[in-house]
Amino acid sequence: xxxxxxxxxxxxxxxxxxxxxxxxxxxxxxxxxxxxxxxxxxxxxxxxxxxxxxxxxxxxxxxxxxxxxxxxxxxxxxxxxxxxxxxxxxxxxxxxxxxxxxxxxxxxxxxxxx
Amino acid sequence: xxxxxxxxxxxxxxxxxxxxxxxxxxxxxxxxxxxxxxxxxxxxxxxxxxxxxxxxxxxxxxxxxxxxxxxxxxxxxxxxxxxxxxxxxxxxxxxxxxxxxxxxxxxxxxxxxx
Numbered sequence: 001x002x003x004x005x006x007x008x009x010x011x012x013x014x015x016x017x018x019x020x021x022x023x024x025x026x027x028x029x030x031x032x033x034x035x036x037x038x039x040x041x042x043x044x045x046x047x048x049x050x051x052x053x054x055x056x057x058x059x060x061x062x063x064x065x066x067x068x069x070x071x072x073x074x075x076x077x078x079x080x081x082x083x084x085x086x087x088x089x090x091x092x093x094x095x096x097x098x099x100x101x102x103x104x105x106x107x108x109x110x111x112x113x114x
Numbered sequence: 115x116x117x118x119x120x121x122x123x124x125x126x127x128x129x130x131x132x133x134x135x136x137x138x139x140x141x142x143x144x145x146x147x148x149x150x151x152x153x154x155x156x157x158x159x160x161x162x163x164x165x166x167x168x169x170x171x172x173x174x175x176x177x178x179x180x181x182x183x184x185x186x187x188x189x190x191x192x193x194x195x196x197x198x199x200x201x202x203x204x205x206x207x208x209x210x211x212x213x214x215x216x217x218x219x220x221x222x223x224x225x226x227x228x
Contacts (some may be wrong), residue, residue: 104156
């Protein structure tokens with residue numbers, strides 16, 4: 001079985017300061033991990049993905065995430081927050097050699113303080 | 115390139131009434147997914163199609179939910195009769211090939227059952 005735990009339901013940061021959204025995963029196989037972002041009234045958009053290549057993954061809009069097998073973590077970071085980053089972020093796991101089903105976390109709402 | 119199109123965007127119905135949602139995937143994407151997203155939760159897969167074949171419908175409540183994907187392009191998800199607990203956002207996604215690693219999501223249909 002696979003699952004993800006997003007450790008914070010809501011994160012607030014000031015514009016221009018770093019962003020850290022935390023995610024821990026559980027997977028029986030070699031996992032693939034993703035971060036998706038959901039802006040209000042918009043579809044989910046893929047930010048970045050890890051599929052057993054480099055452990056530091058760079059995505060769109062300056063976001064990146066590091067796969068740490070020893071800690072079963074896949075935290076999302078950005079050096080400097082922008083107002084347009086305000087959205088809901090989902091950490092997602094898929095079993096690479098399993099049924100490829102995506103399992104979503106419960107989401108982290110990111111608020112940017114002007 | 116046009117994205118995944120869903121209609122309607124919003125639907126309000128009374129309980130016990132039927133409702134249908136329509137999805138048009140990205141051109142050339144042969145895999146189509148229907149998800150349900152409850153308030154404050156991540157999306158959960160209801161059904162996955164490869165072309166016109168439903169290859170994973172284990173999470174679809176078959177007593178009241180049905181889906182079809184005639185000709186392997188557009189898809190319709192139906193609920194009959196609707197219950198109060200069906201209030202949610204219904205998301206459609208598509209991907210190229212069998213891989214689930216890069217799914218493209220539509221904006222969703224927000225269903226309210228009163």
